[in-house]
Amino acid sequence: MHGLHLIADLHDCTCPAAHLLDRAMLAHFCADACRRHGLTVVGELFHAFTSPDGEPAGVTGTVVLAESHLAVHTWPELRAVTVDLYVCNYSGDNSTAARRLFDTVLAHFAPGSVDKKEVARGHLRI
Structure with a gap:
């Protein structure tokens, strides 16, 4: 169960609009990026x-990892993104x-400001 949960709210993203709107590109x-980082x-x-x-209005997506998950949600009308990454450290x-x-995911969206948190998860009780 022991793992690391990283979450961020990205504001004023200056990335190309396609980064916030193109489902296939974001997927x-x-x-x-997950594979490149092992x-x-x-x-x-x-x-x-x-x-x-009928206009594009954002993308939500999840990459399921053996180690847990990466989730991304975009709000192009706000130039905003939320990112949720959890990895377990079992093996x-x-x-x-x-x-x-x-860091790679956050940089991809070129945010003007970032609110982020890091949470240690799942410490076993003995």
């Missing part, structure tokens, strides 16, 4: 939203890989 980026992708699901008038300490992946 590819997230899965590829984490094991076992599945993914990304969904693009549309406004009532080895994945904290360094998680922090590097987290």
Whole structure:
């Protein structure tokens, strides 16, 4: 159960609009980034939203990892993104890989400001 949970709210993102709107591009980026940082992708699901008038309105997606998950939600109208990354450390300490992946994902959106938290999870009670 022992793991690391990293969460962030990104504001005033200056990335290209496609980073916030293109479901396929975001899915590819997230899965590829997980692999590049040594984490094991076992599945993914990304969904693009549309406004009532049919315009693109953001993406929500999750990459399921053997080590746990990466979730990303975009709000292009606010130039905002939320990121949620949790890795467990059952078979080895994945904290360094998680922090590097987290930094890569945050940099991808080029936020003007970031609110982030780091939480140690699942310490076993004896």
